[in-house]
Structures are given as structure tokens and as C-alpha cells.
Amino acid sequence: MTPQGTAENRDIEFENIFLTVKSITAYKKIIRGVSGKFKSGELTAIMGPSGAGKTSLLNILTGYQKSGIQGIIKCSNERGKKRKKASSDYRNYSCYILQDDHLLDYFTVYEIMYYTTKLKIGGLSREENDFLIDDILSTLGLIKQKRTPCGSLSGGQKKRLSIALELIDDPPIMFLDEPTTGLDSNSSRQCIEMLKSLAQKGRTIICTIHQPSAPLYMTFDHVYIMAQGKCIYQGLPQNTISFLASAGYICPQYHNPADFLMEVANGEYGDSVDILSLAKESCLCKVENVLQYDQNSNETWKRDSCHPSSFYTNYSTISASEGNFIKEQKDKEKDMSIEPAIITREILLEDPECCIRKKPSEWTRFLVLFQKQLIYFYRDWTVARIKLILHFLVGIFLGVTFQNSGYNASKFITNLSFFMVSVVYLSYTALMPAALRFPSELKILRKEHFNRWYKLRTYYASFLAADFPLQILFTLAYTIGSYTISSQPLEIRRFLMVFLIHSMATLVSAGIGTMFGTIVNPVNGTFLGAILTAVNICFGGFLCLFPQMNNVMYYLSNLSYMRFCMESILQAIYGFNRGKLICPEEEEYCMFTNPNEVLHEIGMDECSYWTDFGWLIVNLLVFRLLGYCALKYKVK
Numbered sequence: 264m265t266p267q268g269t270a271e272n273r274d275i276e277f278e279n280i281f282l283t284v285k286s287i288t289a290y291k292k293i294i295r296g297v298s299g300k301f302k303s304g305e306l307t308a309i310m311g312p313s314g315a316g317k318t319s320l321l322n323i324l325t326g327y328q329k330s331g332i333q334g335i336i337k338c339s340n341e342r343g344k345k346r347k348k349a350s351s352d353y354r355n356y357s358c359y360i361l362q363d364d365h366l367l368d369y370f371t372v373y374e375i376m377y378y379t380t381k382l383k384i385g386g387l388s389r390e391e392n393d394f395l396i397d398d399i400l401s402t403l404g405l406i407k408q409k410r411t412p413c414g415s416l417s418g419g420q421k422k423r424l425s426i427a428l429e430l431i432d433d434p435p436i437m438f439l440d441e442p443t444t445g446l447d448s449n450s451s452r453q454c455i456e457m458l459k460s461l462a463q464k465g466r467t468i469i470c471t472i473h474q475p476s477a478p479l480y481m482t483f484d485h486v487y488i489m490a491q492g493k494c495i496y497q498g499l500p501q502n503t504i505s506f507l508a509s510a511g512y513i514c515p516q517y518h519n520p521a522d523f524l525m526e527v528a529n530g531e532y533g534d535s536v537d538i539l540s541l542a543k544e545s546c547l548c549k550v551e552n553v554l555q556y557d558q559n560s561n562e563t564w565k566r567d568s569c570h571p572s573s574f575y576t577n578y579s580t581i582s583a584s585e586g587n588f589i590k591e592q593k594d595k596e597k598d599m600s601i602e603p604a605i606i607t608r609e610i611l612l613e614d615p616e617c618c619i620r621k622k623p624s625e626w627t628r629f630l631v632l633f634q635k636q637l638i639y640f641y642r643d644w645t646v647a648r649i650k651l652i653l654h655f656l657v658g659i660f661l662g663v664t665f666q667n668s669g670y671n672a673s674k675f676i677t678n679l680s681f682f683m684v685s686v687v688y689l690s691y692t693a694l695m696p697a698a699l700r701f702p703s704e705l706k707i708l709r710k711e712h713f714n715r716w717y718k719l720r721t722y723y724a725s726f727l728a729a730d731f732p733l734q735i736l737f738t739l740a741y742t743i744g745s746y747t748i749s750s751q752p753l754e755i756r757r758f759l760m761v762f763l764i765h766s767m768a769t770l771v772s773a774g775i776g777t778m779f780g781t782i783v784n785p786v787n788g789t790f791l792g793a794i795l796t797a798v799n800i801c802f803g804g805f806l807c808l809f810p811q812m813n814n815v816m817y818y819l820s821n822l823s824y825m826r827f828c829m830e831s832i833l834q835a836i837y838g839f840n841r842g843k844l845i846c847p848e849e850e851e852y853c854m855f856t857n858p859n860e861v862l863h864e865i866g867m868d869e870c871s872y873w874t875d876f877g878w879l880i881v882n883l884l885v886f887r888l889l890g891y892c893a894l895k896y897k898v899k
């Protein structure tokens with residue numbers, strides 16, 4: 264139940280990892296044949312100058328980066344009983360805490376922990392759930408902030424909360440990208456000490472870090488130093504200075520070894536990367552050779568054998584052939600296929616089921632996510648309340664503007680304008696927020712989905728289930744005022760038919776917004792959405808009447824959801840045996856008093872309300888499906 268001490272021991276070993284990415288003009292090698300081993304029970308720091316490839320390596324090890332990789336990653340448990348598994352299984356035992364903390368500001372620490380526990384672990388009672396939450400929050404020193412909204416937490420507290428969320432299902436392997444970035448030295452120390460205590464309980468913890476202070480550097484059990492996509496040192500932090508000295512780089516007295524290492528890696532003492540990576544290679548070779556003779560060797564011995572004094576001798580003998588070695592390495596890199604290959608992952612697992620807590624069903628997750636969405640809508644007053652009030656006020660405003668147009672035969676053109684304006688208003692106000700919403704939530708979604716909190720389709724279904732009623736509520740707020748004040752026929756049936764089509768216009772355009780906003784960036788998403796809406800308006804059958812459209816445009820108008828909206832609304836208003844329109848006494852002449860003549864004049868007399876409604880349903884399904892596909896593509 265508790266997070267402490269229950270993690271399965273798993274080591275991570277990787278060999279000859281290469282990463283090639285395609286930039287705009289050419290292929291670029293980011294990681295150049297790195298190997299290493301990160302042991303369970305240890306806190307490992309991946310360090311190096313900016314651009315060294317730390318995050319790229321972490322992305323490869325976590326499975327976040329999937330293309331352009333070559334090499335082997337092995338994950339084994341304590342006893343190392345071999346068992347092959349697919350790469351997705353490897354991820355089942357790890358979590359990845361990204362550099363930025365993507366948290367929902369409107370939830371308190373307890374609430375976010377509560378819902379995440381519900382998403383990750385099935386079958387817990389409320390008491391068990393609360394016990395687990397308190398235990399984790401106490402471990403991470405967040406118990407006092409239990410009722411604090413996430414948006415009000417400090418940077419360090421947010422980082423700890425991100426870790427706490429991933430500790431809920433007690434992953435044996437944890438990856439953290441720069442957990443101390445943005446923290447002051449005291450918070451950085453607390454964070455690293457907390458990670459170290461978690462590692463001591465058997466977890467494999469790997470993090471990237473930028474230039475730690477000297478005491479912090481010595482806190483790590485293992486450091487892995489990178490420069491220019493290569494590993495230049497791996498081992499105990501305490502051995503760094505003597506390792507560098509053996510390679511000819513003498514650390515000045517009282518100088519932070521981590522700083523000195525970075526200076527060397529940055530080339531401040533000449534081109535050192537190849538020399539150091541060669542030095543490190545020879546050190547490792549020596550360790551491996553000796554290990555072959557002594558299978559019972561323990562870890563301390565292994566590290567000692569990597570001590571520079573023993574290494575130095577070895578390095579001297581190899582340095583004569585240094586040029587050849589470096590050339591060999593470069594040739595090896597050239598030989599690597601430019602076309603990215605998929606990485607081979609070999610998983611060595613004892614019993615994969617034993618360390619996984621019971622997962623909740625997707626239905627349970629759906630309910631939890633649905634509840635979360637509703638709370639979010641309720642708490643962010645800009646999402647629901649302000650929109651509801653504005654829709655109501657705008658409905659009244661437009662109703663007054665188009666007053667009496669509903670029954671007045673002399674104002675039938677004005678009445679057509681009223682419905683066109685209504686459909687356009689509802690479309691724009693649904694499309695724009697939808698185009699902006701997912702891009703802003705994509706990072707949270709990506710993190711949670713990557714760490715297996717839920718399936719994407721579960722999230723999407725819960726979003727739709729919470730969003731649809733809200734959109735329909737907004738539409739109702741608009742329709743009530745505008746319909747009655749503009750004097751449309753006061754018949755429940757006709758009102759409901761218009762309301763239904765207004766709702767469809769809202770839901771279809773929100774689907775278009777989601778699709779565009781997800782595929783391209785928010786700026787382009789709103790731009791494309793605005794263009795599509797403008798084209799749709801032209802095909803609505805009012806600005807350009809269908810009888811006056813050429814054949815090609817008329818058939819193209821079948822692609823416009825606004826055409827179906829206008830046809831069905833005008834059928835609901837003027838069709839279904841409506842009585843004659845009133846021609847006021849002050850008017851000398853009314854062209855049409857018969858509603859059928861109005862429909863005939865605009866070429867909509869042969870339309871069917873329910874057929875048009877059916878086409879709107881098709882539009883809705885198509886755009887929502889495309890929105891889901893776009894989201895899936897972006898998240899993956």
C-alpha cells in the first residue's frame with residue numbers, strides 16, 4: 264500500500280545507443296554510441312553542458328522518443344531471469360517526470376492526488392485512498408500543502424507534487440528531467456535528498472541536472488556525464504577529480520568538481536570530448552575484463568578498479584593508439600544507417616505482474632475523468648459562468664435587434680438574416696475556444712497519457728460527455744431570449760426544433776475547432792477555423808440564394824454544415840403547415856404572406872428537416888472523429 268520499500272528492483276542497461284534526427288535540411292546525430300548501466304537502489308545524475316544530449320538520452324530510455332534510435336536497452340530485475348517482452352511492457356514499470364510541471368491549477372493538492380489515485384489504482388476504499396495520499400505527501404513534505412490549490416504552490420512544491428503523483432502506483436524506475444531547474448539551492452538540495460531516499464528503497468532513479476553545487480554533486484550515487492552526444496565519464500562522483508587528473512585536467516584547489524567537469528566538457532581546456540570518452544572507454548574495458556575473471560566481484564570493487572590510478576596505466580598504453588581509436592569510432596558512426604531504425608528492447612523480468620497494482624477499468628477511469636472535467640468547468644468561471652451570461656445577453660440583444668421579424672410578412676428577409684446571424688454567432692463562439700483549448704492542455708495530456716494514467720479514447724470520451732451538455736446549455740441560454748424577443752412562432756415544437764439545430768451548429772463547429780486547433784498551432788487553428796466558417800456562410804443559402812448559385816457551387820454547398828442548419832431551421836419556422844404571416848396595416852404591400860412561398864423563393868421548399876438533421880449528425884461524427892485522430896497523432 265505505501266510507496267516506501269515496495270518497488271521492484273530493476274536495473275537499466277543500454278548499449279551503443281545512437282540517435283539520429285532529421286532536421287530541416289539534413290540528418291543530425293544527437294547521441295553517438297553511448298552505453299551504461301543504471302542500478303536499482305541508486306540515484307543517478309545525467310549531467311553535461313547545454314545541448315550535450317541529456318534530455319535526448321532520457322527520452323530514449325523512457326520510450327518518449329521512438330524514432331531515429333539504434334541500440335539496445337535492457338531492463339532486468341534483481342535476479343535477472345531473462346524474459347523477452349515488447350517495448351511497451353518496459354514502460355509499465357517506469358514513469359517520466361518532465362521538466363515542466365503540468366498541473367491543473369484549479370485543483371488542490373489533495374484533490375489532484377485523489378483523482379490520480381483513482382485513475383491509477385482500482386478497488387481502494389476512501390480510507391485506503393486517503394491513507395496512501397497522506398503517506399506519499401508526508402514522504403515528500405507536502406502534507407501541510409494538502410488543501411492548497413496547485414496554482415498557488417511554489418516551484419519546488421510543484422516539482423514534489425509531480426513526483427508524488429507518479430509515486431502513487433510505486434514505479435520501480437523513475438526518470439526525471441531536470442527536477443531542480445528553477446529551484447533555489449535549498450529546495451534543490453531537499454529535492455535531491457528526497458530522490459536519494461526514494462532510491463534507497465530499491466528504486467532506480469535517473470535524473471538530468473545542470474551544474475549542481477559540490478555537496479549536491481557528491482550526494483549522487485552515480486553520475487553519467489555527457490558532452491557532444493557522448494559519455495565522457497560514468498561512475499562515482501567522488502572519483503571525478505582523479506579521473507580528470509589522469510586525463511591531464513587538474514582541478515584547481517577549492518573548485519567545485521562538477522563545475523570543473525563542465526568547464527572541461529565545454530572545451531575550456533581544449534577539445535576534450537574524444538580524449539575523455541576514450542579515457543572512460545578504456546576504464547570500462549578494464550572493468551569488464553577483470554569482471555570476466557571474477558564473477559563474484561562486488562560493486563565497490565568494480566568501482567575501485569575504475570579508479571584513475573589503475574586507469575592511468577591503462578590509458579597510457581592506449582594513448583599511443585588514440586588517433587586510430589578516435590578514427591575507428593568516427594568510422595563506426597558513419598556506418599550507422601542514416602535511416603532511423605527502431606530500437607531493440609530486451610526486457611529481463613522475473614514476474615511482471617507482481618509489482619503492478621490492480622488497475623481500474625477504463626469505465627471507472629472515464630467516470631473519474633468526467634468528474635474532473637465537471638469540477639474544472641465549475642471552478643474556472645471563464646469556462647462556464649461568463650459564457651452562459653454572455654450567451655443570454657447576446658440572445659436578448661439580437662432578439663431586440665430583429666424584433667417582430669418572426670411574424671411580420673414584410674420582414675421575412677430580416678428574419679432570414681436573424682437565423683443566419685444566430686448560426687454564425689453560435690458557430691464562432693464554439694469554434695474559437697475549442698481551437699485554443701486542446702493546444703493548451705496537450706502537455707498535461709501527453710504527460711498523463713505517457714505515464715499510463717488512462718487511454719486517450721477514455722479521456723476524449725469523458726471530455727465530450729462533459730462538454731456536450733455545457734455547449735447545449737450555452738445554446739439554450741442564447742435561443743430562449745433571441746427566439747422569443749424576435750417574435751418567432753410560440754410553439755414548443757418549433758422552438759425545440761430550432762434549439763436542436765442551434766445545438767448541432769455549436770457542436771459541429773466546436774468539433775472543427777478541436778480538429779484545427781490540435782493539428783496546427785492555436786493561431787493557425789483559429790485562422791483556418793475562421794476561413795472555413797466564412798466559406799460555410801456563403802453556402803448557407805441566404806447570402807447567395809440556392810436558385811441563383813451555379814451548379815458546381817450548389818453541389819459544393821452540400822459540404823457545408825451551415826447549409827443544413829439554415830435549411831432545417833427555416834423548415835422549422837416556415838414549414839410544418841404554419842399559418843399565414845401577418846402583414847401589418849401600415850405596410851402597403853407584403854410580397855409573401857404564405858410561409859411556403861417564402862421557402863420556395865429561397866429554394867428550400869423541398870428540403871426535409873430530418874434529412875438535414877441527419878446530415879448534421881454525420882458532420883458531427885466526422886469532425887469529432889477527425890479531432891480525436893488529430894489529438895492521437897499529436898499525443899503520440
Ligand SMILES: Nc1ncnc2c1ncn2[C@@H]1O[C@H](COP(=O)(O)OP(=O)(O)OP(=O)(O)O)[C@@H](O)[C@H]1O
Nearest residue numbers: 284285286291293312313314315316317318319320
Ligand atoms: N528534433 C531535433 N532536431 C534537431 N536537433 C535536435 C532535435 N532534438 C534535439 N536536437 C539537438 O540535440 C542536441 C541535444 O539536445 P538535448 O535537449 O538532448 O540537450 P540537453 O543536454 O538536454 O540540453 P539542455 O541542458 O540545454 O536541456 C541539441 O543541440 C539540440 O538542438
